[in-house]
Amino acid sequence: GQQLNQSPQSMFIQEGEDVSMNCTSSSIFNTWLWYKQDPGEGPVLLIALYKAGELTSNGRLTAQFGITRKDSFLNISASIPSDVGIYFCAGRQTGANNLFFGTGTRLTVIP
Amino acid sequence: GAGVSQSPSNKVTEKGKDVELRCDPISGHTALYWYRQSLGQGLEFLIYFQGNSAPDKSGLPSDRFSAERTGGSVSTLTIQRTQQEDSAVYLCASSLAFRFTGGSYGYTFGSGTRLTVV
Numbered sequence: 470g471q472q473l474n475q476s477p478q479s480m481f482i483q484e485g486e487d488v489s490m491n492c493t494s495s496s497i498f499n500t501w502l503w504y505k506q507d508p509g510e511g512p513v514l515l516i517a518l519y520k521a522g523e524l525t526s527n528g529r530l531t532a533q534f535g536i537t538r539k540d541s542f543l544n545i546s547a548s549i550p551s552d553v554g555i556y557f558c559a560g561r562q563t564g565a566n567n568l569f570f571g572t573g574t575r576l577t578v579i580p
Numbered sequence: 581g582a583g584v585s586q587s588p589s590n591k592v593t594e595k596g597k598d599v600e601l602r603c604d605p606i607s608g609h610t611a612l613y614w615y616r617q618s619l620g621q622g623l624e625f626l627i628y629f630q631g632n633s634a635p636d637k638s639g640l641p642s643d644r645f646s647a648e649r650t651g652g653s654v655s656t657l658t659i660q661r662t663q664q665e666d667s668a669v670y671l672c673a674s675s676l677a678f679r680f681t682g683g684s685y686g687y688t689f690g691s692g693t694r695l696t697v698v
Contacts, residue, residue, distance in 0.1 A: 573622055
């Protein structure tokens, strides 16, 4: 399957700091999504992006669909303890039945 | 139901035994997906069902893995002759439509079945 390279693999930050993570691919995707997974739960959709260059916000979260259509980033502003979890990027290619997922960024917020 | 329901939540089995994992999707969702999440890894696509169409089995790792979806609703993932490398969390997701046309057409995931093969 397609490889989505997600970085960083893990982050330890102080509460209140901003966070940035990204996802890159060697292939073009026509949809990028960002999910968050809490322990023992399935991933939950945070933001969906459908057009190259699109910048979308959801509260303190902002994500962008890269112009090359091969990357996306997620920013979290003013982090809080409940932001802890694993963040996954996911992409869909034209004609594909499924999403391809990145390996995840594990976020730890230190109060 | 209100969400995607998976059972059992945990399963411990002996190497060589068969296991069945169940997924009950959100009512009205025509698409159903199975993914596998190994420790510290991303989600690996296994199989996709859309309505009455033939399933996309391109992600199944071996012929020991099979899945069916009865009546366009409940799905069962079966792993025969389990091996230790099959240990993982098996996630099921459903969605309204195959195409992401904007809005909330992302997957809704269940909480997964944690399979441990000893």
